[in-house]
Amino acid sequence: MSTIERRHEIVQMTLRDGMVSVTHLANNFQVSEVTVRGDLNYLHKKKLLIRARGGALACNEVPKELSLNEKHCAQIDIKRKLAQLAKLQINEGEAIILDSGSTIAELASCLHSFERLVVMTNGLNVAQNLLNAPGIEVLMTGGVLRKTSLSFYGRQAEDSLERYHFDKAFLGVDGIDFNSGITTHFEYEAIMNRLMRRVAKEVITVADSSKFNRSGVHKICGLAEIDILITDSGIPDAFAQTLERNGVKLIIESLD
Known part of the structure; x- marks a missing residue:
């Protein structure tokens, strides 16, 4: 999975679950926690989620993909x-x-x-x-x-x-x-x-x-x-x- 694909999935998981943890994401994508923290910081800057201690929260302003x-x-x-x-x-x-x-x-x-x-x-x-x-x-x-x-x-x-x-x-x-x-x-x-x-x-x-x-x-x-x-x-x-x-x-x- 590419970096772009992983970050897309992180946003979708956050929207679905309301919040995600660094540890869970690292295990799910088989990458280091350092890599996940970089992903979350990037997505936070893009206003696609809200960075929180130990993970991230869903941003209500982010639209889900509609059918x-x-x-x-x-x-x-x-x-x-x-x-x-x-x-x-x-x-x-x-x-x-x-x-x-x-x-x-x-x-x-x-x-x-x-x-x-x-x-x-x-x-x-x-x-x-x-x-x-x-x-x-x-x-x-x-x-x-x-x-x-x-x-x-x-x-x-x-x-x-x-x-x-x-x-x-x-x-x-x-x-x-x-x-x-x-x-x-x-x-x-x-x-x-x-x-x-x-x-x-x-x-x-x-x-x-x-x-x-x-x-x-x-x-x-x-x-x-x-x-x-x-x-x-x-x-x-x-x-x-x-x-x-x-x-x-x-x-x-x-x-x-």
């Missing part, structure tokens, strides 16, 4: 509005990437009116939403299926992406934070998203404002490394100013 059904239900009306705004960024004849996020799955449902569009996705849910879209050629990355998110990952999925070049990549995220940047909970999802960024001319993040000031364990990219952010008017002013200062185009849906 696909939970993600679909959360903020659904806003997600559908953001999906409509994202659709306006797509032109006939383009080749685009859609990741497996719940907001991006809503975007896929909006695309049936296109007559010429190529869509690559690692999301089984996204592909299902495009089944009845005759004008869209759907490419799947293949790979290992992660059942909780209906997303594919792994070497096969990465190889599939590397063989193409796309006009735009649309990414959904779990958290947007000043220090951590754009993040997600699952390491291999972050790897896929970073690769999607590299093979696309333009990167568009679609995220409702509940994702701000939240941080997943795995970084996708810095705030300045996206081209467009589509969100709602609940975005904190400090984030809006920072993003615009770094050349990121903001498209904001009113909550009124």
Whole structure:
């Protein structure tokens, strides 16, 4: 298990049990207590848990990873509005990437009116939403299926992406934070998203404002490394100013 994977598991254990001890973690992961203390100090600095004597406590501000059904239900009306705004960024004849996020799955449902569009996705849910879209050629990355998110990952999925070049990549995220940047909970999802960024001319993040000031364990990219952010008017002013200062185009849906 890598350091990143171990730290992700520590956060999940802390959220599940409320608290963890250094001794228990060291035995569980077969590493030294010195290593565990380093992990806990790192995660404390990232505000992913609260360091305590002999271990750590769960941080109430840390969001757990939601199941696909939970993600679909959360903020659904806003997600559908953001999906409509994202659709306006797509032109006939383009080749685009859609990741497996719940907001991006809503975007896929909006695309049936296109007559010429190529869509690559690692999301089984996204592909299902495009089944009845005759004008869209759907490419799947293949790979290992992660059942909780209906997303594919792994070497096969990465190889599939590397063989193409796309006009735009649309990414959904779990958290947007000043220090951590754009993040997600699952390491291999972050790897896929970073690769999607590299093979696309333009990167568009679609995220409702509940994702701000939240941080997943795995970084996708810095705030300045996206081209467009589509969100709602609940975005904190400090984030809006920072993003615009770094050349990121903001498209904001009113909550009124």
